[in-house]
Structures are given as C-alpha cells and as structure tokens.
Amino acid sequence: MDFLTILQILDSSLRLATPLLLACLAGLYSERAGVFDIGLEGKILAAAFFSAAVAFTSGSVWIGLLAGIVASMALSGLHGLASITFRGNQLISGVAINFLAAGLTVVIAQTWFQQGGRTPQLAGAARFDNIVLPGAESRIRDIAQQGPLGQIYSELISGHSIIVYLALLIVPLTWWVLYRTRFGLRLRAVGENPAAVDTAGVSVVGLRFAAVLIAGVLCGLAGAYLATALNAGFVKDMSAGRGFIALAALIFAKWRPWYALSACLLFGFFDAVGNRYQNIQLGDFVVPVQFMQALPYILVVIVLAGLVGKAIPPRAGGEPYVKER
Amino acid sequence: MTTSAPAIELKGISKSFGPVQANKDISMSVARGTIHGIVGENGAGKSTLMSILYGFYKADRGEIWINGKLTPIPDSQSAIRAGIGMVHQHFKLVENFTVVENVILGAEDGAMLRPSIAKARKLLTELSEEYGLKVDPDAVIEDLSVGHQQRVEILKQLYRHADILILDEPTGVLTPAEADQLFRILERLKAEGKTIILITHKLREIMEITDTVSVMRRGEMTNTVKTAETSPPELAEMMVGRKVLLQVDKTPATPSDVVLSVEDLRVSRGGVERVKGISFQIRRGEILGIAGVAGNGQTELLEVLGGMIAASGGRVTLFGDPIDITGKHANGQTRRARGIGHVPEDRQTEGLIMPFEAWENVAFGYHKDARFNSGPLMDHAAMKADCVDKMARYDVRPPNPRLPARNFSGGNQQKIVVAREMDRAPELLLIGQPTRGVDIGAIEFIHKQIIALRDQGKAILLVSVELDEIMGLSDRIAVMFDGHIMGERLPDQTDQNELGLMMAGVTETEGAA
Numbered sequence: 157m158d159f160l161t162i163l164q165i166l167d168s169s170l171r172l173a174t175p176l177l178l179a180c181l182a183g184l185y186s187e188r189a190g191v192f193d194i195g196l197e198g199k200i201l202a203a204a205f206f207s208a209a210v211a212f213t214s215g216s217v218w219i220g221l222l223a224g225i226v227a228s229m230a231l232s233g234l235h236g237l238a239s240i241t242f243r244g245n246q247l248i249s250g251v252a253i254n255f256l257a258a259g260l261t262v263v264i265a266q267t268w269f270q271q272g273g274r275t276p277q278l279a280g281a282a283r284f285d286n287i288v289l290p291g292a293e294s295r296i297r298d299i300a301q302q303g304p305l306g307q308i309y310s311e312l313i314s315g316h317s318i319i320v321y322l323a324l325l326i327v328p329l330t331w332w333v334l335y336r337t338r339f340g341l342r343l344r345a346v347g348e349n350p351a352a353v354d355t356a357g358v359s360v361v362g363l364r365f366a367a368v369l370i371a372g373v374l375c376g377l378a379g380a381y382l383a384t385a386l387n388a389g390f391v392k393d394m395s396a397g398r399g400f401i402a403l404a405a406l407i408f409a410k411w412r413p414w415y416a417l418s419a420c421l422l423f424g425f426f427d428a429v430g431n432r433y434q435n436i437q438l439g440d441f442v443v444p445v446q447f448m449q450a451l452p453y454i455l456v457v458i459v460l461a462g463l464v465g466k467a468i469p470p471r472a473g474g475e476p477y478v479k480e481r
Numbered sequence: 482m483t484t485s486a487p488a489i490e491l492k493g494i495s496k497s498f499g500p501v502q503a504n505k506d507i508s509m510s511v512a513r514g515t516i517h518g519i520v521g522e523n524g525a526g527k528s529t530l531m532s533i534l535y536g537f538y539k540a541d542r543g544e545i546w547i548n549g550k551l552t553p554i555p556d557s558q559s560a561i562r563a564g565i566g567m568v569h570q571h572f573k574l575v576e577n578f579t580v581v582e583n584v585i586l587g588a589e590d591g592a593m594l595r596p597s598i599a600k601a602r603k604l605l606t607e608l609s610e611e612y613g614l615k616v617d618p619d620a621v622i623e624d625l626s627v628g629h630q631q632r633v634e635i636l637k638q639l640y641r642h643a644d645i646l647i648l649d650e651p652t653g654v655l656t657p658a659e660a661d662q663l664f665r666i667l668e669r670l671k672a673e674g675k676t677i678i679l680i681t682h683k684l685r686e687i688m689e690i691t692d693t694v695s696v697m698r699r700g701e702m703t704n705t706v707k708t709a710e711t712s713p714p715e716l717a718e719m720m721v722g723r724k725v726l727l728q729v730d731k732t733p734a735t736p737s738d739v740v741l742s743v744e745d746l747r748v749s750r751g752g753v754e755r756v757k758g759i760s761f762q763i764r765r766g767e768i769l770g771i772a773g774v775a776g777n778g779q780t781e782l783l784e785v786l787g788g789m790i791a792a793s794g795g796r797v798t799l800f801g802d803p804i805d806i807t808g809k810h811a812n813g814q815t816r817r818a819r820g821i822g823h824v825p826e827d828r829q830t831e832g833l834i835m836p837f838e839a840w841e842n843v844a845f846g847y848h849k850d851a852r853f854n855s856g857p858l859m860d861h862a863a864m865k866a867d868c869v870d871k872m873a874r875y876d877v878r879p880p881n882p883r884l885p886a887r888n889f890s891g892g893n894q895q896k897i898v899v900a901r902e903m904d905r906a907p908e909l910l911l912i913g914q915p916t917r918g919v920d921i922g923a924i925e926f927i928h929k930q931i932i933a934l935r936d937q938g939k940a941i942l943l944v945s946v947e948l949d950e951i952m953g954l955s956d957r958i959a960v961m962f963d964g965h966i967m968g969e970r971l972p973d974q975t976d977q978n979e980l981g982l983m984m985a986g987v988t989e990t991e992g993a994a
Contacts, residue, residue: 336595337592338593341582344575344578349575352574352575353586354557354573355557356586
C-alpha cells in the first residue's frame with residue numbers, strides 16, 4: 157500500500173466522518189441539555205430529502221441547504237414539543253420521528269418526482285462543489301507527481317466541500333460555547349440538574365428548546381451534506397443508520413466535542429476501509445462483500461462494548477423536568 | 482436598616498391544589514434583622530407557603546409585601562429581584578460543577594464566562610471572610626461534605642444580594658457540629674441585618690436560634706409567638722393540636738439473656754471496607770442505639786444483619802446459634818423466619834414498593850404465611866383483612882388498604898413498615914432511622930411501639946442519626962465512626978457534646994487534650 161493510497165483512505169474517512177460529526181455534535185447539544193435524541197437519523201433523512209428536492213427544483217444548493225435545515229428544525233420542534241413541553245417519553249418521540257421521516261421522504265419524493273422515491277440526479281449549482289484550496293492540485297495524476305507534503309495538502313486537506321470545513325470548525329466552536337459562555341454553562345447545568353437552573357430563575361424549557369433547535373440545524377447540515385455533497389441526490393434510506401452511529405460516537409466521546417471529532421473520524425475510517433476493500437481474497441477464500449459492508453457497524457459495536465470504559469451521561473438525561481414543590 | 486416596615490408581610494395568602502387547600506388565609510409578618518421560625522407537621526403547608534414566597538407557586542389569593550412595598554412574585558426571578566433567597570432542603574446544586582460555577586449560574590454578568598468567574602471568585606473570598614463561610618471556590622460540589630454544600634447554597638444567595646433568606650429543614654443532613662456552625666453563620670447574617678426564615682421540625686433548634694416562631698397546622702397559621710415566651714411542649718401542642726410527649730416515657734431496662742452477639746464483623750462494599758471489625762451484644766429487653774453520622778458503616782451493619790448483603794468476615798449468633806452472614810444460605814426471608822424483624826433505613830426504596838397498595842406492602846416478606854395462602858393461590862381477602870386490622874392498631878391514616886404506598890405521607894408510610902415488622906413481635910428488631918422525615922405525632926407513636934416491644938422482652942438494635950432519638954430511646958449507646966465502634970455509653974452518663982465528638986472520630990484522649 158503506497159502513501160497516496162493511505163491518503164486516499166484518510167481523505168475518504170474525512171468525507172464519511174463529516175455527516176457523523178455533524179449529527180454527533182447535534183446529539184451533544186441536545187443530550188448535554190438533558191434531552192435524549194434518538195431521532196437524529198430521521199432528521200438527517202428529512203434534511204437530505206428536502207435539501208435535494210429543493211436544490212433540484214430551485215437549481216441552487218444554498219436554497220436546498222436552507223430547506224434541509226428548516227425541515228430538520230421542524231422535526232426538532234416536534235421532538236421538543238413532545239418531550240419538553242408535554243413531557244413525553246424522549247425515546248418514543250425520537251423513534252416516531254425516525255419512522256415519520258423514513259416514510260414521508262419516500263412518499264413525497266414519489267409524488268413530486270415519480271422516480272421510485274428518489275430525487276433526480278443533482279448537477280452543477282444544485283450540488284456542493286469540492287473546494288480546491290490555493291496551490292493545491294485537484295487531479296489525481298498531478299497529485300501523484302507531488303512530494304509527500306504536497307500530497308497531504310492536495311489530497312487530504314484540499315478538495316472537500318464547504319460543509320466539511322464548516323463541520324471541522326463547529327468542533328472548537330462547540331467547545332468554546334459549552335465551556336466559555338454563559339449559554340454553555342446553563343446548557344450543561346440544565347442537563348445535570350434542571351432544578352438548579354429553575355431555582356436560579358432561568359427557564360429550563362427555553363434552554364432545552366434552544367439546545368434541541370441547535371441540534372436541528374446541525375442535523376440539517378448533515379442531511380444536506382449527504383444528499384448534495386457526498387452524493388448527488390436523495391435515495392430511500394440514504395442516512396443508513398448514521399444517526400445511530402453518531403449516537404454511538406457520542407457515548408464513545410463521553411459527550412465532549414473534541415472526543416466527538418476523534419470518535420467520528422475513527423468511525424469514518426472504518427467506513428472508508430469497508431468501502432475501499434470490497435473484495436478481499438484470503439487464499440482461496442473470498443470475503444463476501446456484504447461482510448465488508450457490515451464491517452464498520454461491527455467495529456462500532458466492538459469499540460462501544462470494549463473500549464468505552466465508564467461513560468457517564470448527563471445526569472438529568474431523558475428525564476422531563478417537572479417542577480416540584 | 483432604619484425602615485420600621487417589616488421585611489416580609491404576608492396578607493391573606495390562600496392556595497389550593499385541586500380539592501386540597503394547602504394554605505388558608507395566611508397572614509404573617511417578619512421584622513427586619515430577625516430569625517423567624519416556622520414549625521408544623523408534614524403537610525401542614527409550610528413548604529407551600531415558602532414556595533409561594535419564592536415564586537415557585539402563585540397564590541390563589543393574598544398579597545406579599547416586602548419592606549413595606551406590595552411586591553407581586555409571579556416567578557423565582559421576581560423573588561430574587563426582591564432580595565429573597567431560598568436554601569432548599571434538597572440542594573439545588575449542579576454536582577459536577579465547581580463552587581464558583583454554581584454560584585454564578587443564572588446570575589452571570591455577561592455572555593462570556595471568564596469575567597463573571599473572576600469577579601465571583603473575588604466576591605466569594607470576601608463573602609466567606611465576612612460571614613465565616615469558608616469554602617474553596619474551585620472545589621467540585623460532589624467532593625464537598627453536605628455541610629460545605631449547604632454553605633455554597635448560602636453563598637449563592639448572598640452573591641445574589643439576598644436580604645431575606647429562607648432555609649428549609651437546613652439541619653436534616655448535618656452533623657451536630659455542622660449544625661452548630663450553621664447557627665453561628667445565621668447569627669452572623671442576622672447581625673448584618675439579614676432577615677432569616679427557618680423551617681424546621683426540630684423544636685430544639687427553634688428554641689436555640691429564632692426570635693419569633695409561627696406554627697402551622699392543616700394549612701392554617703395557628704399561632705405566632707415570641708420564642709422567649711414559649712416552650713417546646715407548648716409548641717408541640719400547637720402543632721399537633723393535642724398534648725404530645727416529647728420525652729420518651731420509659732422504665733429502666735431489665736436486660737436478661739443475650740439475643741444477638743456480633744464478633745469482629747467486617748463488611749466491604751464496592752471494594753471499600755465499611756465495617757471494620759465491630760463486636761457487640763444485645764440482650765432481651767434492651768435497646769442498643771447506634772449513633773453516628775450517616776455513612777460510617779451503620780447501613781452496612783443493618784443490611785448484613787437483615788440478610789440483604791454479605792459480610793466479609795466475623796461471626797454473628799442469635800441465641801447462641803450462628804447466623805449465616807456469607808449471603809449464600811440466607812436472605813431477608815430466612816432472617817424473618819428466625820425471628821429477626823427489619824425496618825430498613827430508607828422506607829421508600831427498601832421498606833416499601835411505592836406503586837403497590839398498602840395491603841400488598843403489609844404482607845411483603847410474610848406473604849408465604851399459611852394464613853395468606855390457600856393452595857397455590859394467595860388469599861387476598863385475608864391479606865386485606867390483616868391490613869385493615871394493622872392500619873387500625875397502628876393508626877395509619879387514611880385507613881384505606883387499597884391506596885398505593887406513595888400516596889401516604891412519610892409518617893404513615895413508616896407506620897405501615899413498622900406495623901409489618903413489629904406486629905409479629907420479632908425476637909430481634911433491626912430498626913434504621915425510624916423517624917426520618919416523620920412528623921411529631923407519628924414520632925411519638927413509633928417511639929412508644931419500640932419501647933413496648935422492648936418491654937415484651939425483645940431485643941432492639943436502633944440505628945439513627947438523630948442524637949435526640951438515640952439518647953431518648955436507647956438503654957445503651959454505641960457510637961460508630963469510620964466502620965469502628967468508638968465506644969459505648971449509658972444515656973444518663975453522657976451528653977450530646979461527648980457523643981458528638983465521638984461521632985466526629987475524636988477519641989477520648991484527644992478529646993481531653
């Protein structure tokens with residue numbers, strides 16, 4: 157395996173980690189505020205569909221992105237209404253959102269485009285282009301001519317869509333918000349002991365809604381990235397469990413932003429390896445392609461079961477806040 | 482400071498929850514710079530009244546006047562703005578935050594944390610010097626003792642410029658020494674012109690620290706008197722509505738043969754040795770009281786004897802016959818079969834199943850009794866009849882066997898457990914925190930039952946963090962500290978001071994020095 161191949165795998169890891177990272181950070185905001193969000197998957201899917209559909213119709217990927225975010229935030233609002241305002245069970249609300257998104261996206265896609273529950277292929281301005289950073293090569297033939305540093309720059313660092321860079325920026329931003337701002341202090345407090353926040357005269361409902369809506373924005377970005385950058389259009393169930401893998405990454409990351417980045421890069425790497433080596437031959441035995449496709453998920457389970465150690469979730473997680481006395 | 486208007490004046494406050502009237506036309510006035518006590522049984526409406534004052538609830542009718550000004554308090558923010566601070570019985574702290582983070586939460590100066598934290602750290606140092614509230618601003622709450630956590634709560638209120646402090650049952654979780662420190666702090670605050678409202682059910686504390694005291698009963702404020710002009714028996718009578726015996730009335734014990742003998746008992750939990758080789762005996766007709774601050778091995782001692790957990794070493798005999806303490810051949814049920822009754826320390830998690838009805842709870846542990854069973858089926862009618870009978874004799878209110886355990890008040894829940902465990906007159910009764918969170922009337926009743934059982938010639942092991950209770954009931958007192966028994970005393974040859982020192986781990990020689 158030569159150096160460039162390794163770089164290509166890492167490059168692909170980064171691309172595949174991006175939707176995971178955005179969803180994972182979405183979960184981080186929500187769960188740090190004490191609202192479990194098992195509906196990340198549904199929100200990604202809804203955002204993927206609406207961003208692709210609107211980008212195709214309008215011809216602008218930016219309007220598409222906006223539509224994806226709005227769709228995802230609408231589902232977030234629903235989750236907030238059910239689990240914060242009406243104090244319903246957060247898991248059930250999340251599961252309902254997943255079913256809702258899985259069904260509605262396909263039905264609406266069929267009604268609008270009549271292509272068997274998918275959107276038409278996106279091209280041109282309806283898709284996010286890869287950004288070639290100054291001084292970087294974009295064609296693989298040219299990259300192969302460069303030295304190692306140049307290869308790293310051109311292959312790994314340059315050539316991603318804007319959302320990849322945005323996602324990477326959101327990691328330090330999230331850290332800063334959580335640990336350096338008043339909002340972050342209150343957000344963390346409301347996930348640990350909402351009664352403390354309430355008696356301090358700060359609205360628990362307001363904080364939790366803010367967190368859930370931020371999660372909606374981030375899931376919207378994740379979904380839009382899937383449909384308009386990583387792929388060119390929406391297909392049925394294209395989120396492929398990423399919302400759940402993101403939750404696993406969140407636990408692995410112990411609800412911390414920088415750890416979330418590492419966890420998502422690791423899971424993205426599993427994905428990239430699984431994608432690249434579809435046909436491995438061990439002597440006479442050919443490893444089935446299905447196994448390689450399942451491998452990232454199997455590795456996630458192994459990592460979660462074996463490597464996590466003690467992960468303490470926010471203490472008020474999953475509990476609707478009821479004022480006592 | 483020169484205003485003569487009262488710091489707080491409540492006029493005609495009423496509040497109902499559905500059909501239940503929690504507060505009925507309450508009027509109260511507290512002068513500036515005084516400590517005002519509010520006493521009353523559980524459910525008398527003290528907490529509701531204070532929640533209204535702190536903006537947690539909105540009164541149906543009535544007015545709140547602060548410093549002579551009509552001040553509506555629709556929410557906690559208005560209360561904070563009006564200078565009211567509340568220290569809740571269960572602290573409202575974020576456990577994995579630092580002291581300074583907890584103090585600024587909700588009272589930050591701007592969107593960025595750093596300046597707020599720097600300012601708060603400086604102010605905390607000043608405040609802690611001014612009021613004798615020493616606390617490390619960067620300590621994490623869960624590493625602090627409850628006494629220190631309470632200081633953080635008080636600091637939090639002072640940081641918000643609270644002039645009126647409400648403390649709800651502040652000493653329930655404190656050691657006697659910590660309670661004394663708290664009182665010194667409160668006196669200091671009073672001297673600085675702060676007004677303090679103290680809610681408690683401990684009459685001794687009312688007598689010790691308050692200037693005036695109000696008594697609440699069934700949602701009404703029945704009396705307000707000057708503390709200097711009243712006495713504990715009088716207050717107790719006002720609270721309950723009848724004469725109450727505060728002192729346990731008992732004859733000297735006449736201990737005979739040994740019932741329980743414990744030798745070098747060791748218990749570990751979570752890899753930590755919690756009971757470190759203790760030995761004692763209890764005889765027929767005797768109450769051995771174990772005093773100590775919660776968490777010094779008493780819980781583990783009770784649970785091993787009650788068959789709930791295994792010991793790591795030692796020997797326990799009942800009437801000379803060994804009891805299995807390895808946990809392999811024994812459990813709560815085999816213990817009960819040998820005549821050991823157990824009223825666990827925490828009635829809500831260990832004594833009762835809260836969603837189950839009273840008749841089910843009264844039968845638990847004895848549900849294999851022949852009289853509750855007919856063939857393979859349980860005889861529900863017999864169980865309910867038994868429950869009705871026990872409720873009548875143990876004065877459980879309301880006497881409704883179909884009511885879930887969680888719908889009874891704390892005192893009545895405890896009476897259900899006591900009825901179940903004591904009615905069979907066990908040879909040995911293990912009883913932990915018999916009156917925690919129980920009102921005065923029920924305390925009197927449970928204490929009488931314990932003495933009656935002793936007078937039947939049974940042996941009783943009493944574990945309690947309430948020194949008054951230990952001293953009033955016990956025939957002998959053993960003090961536990963850090964898994965050891967620090968020493969045994971006779972109740973009439975010791976006092977709260979000596980026991981308090983032993984509870985804090987001070988040995989006799991150190992104490993004398």
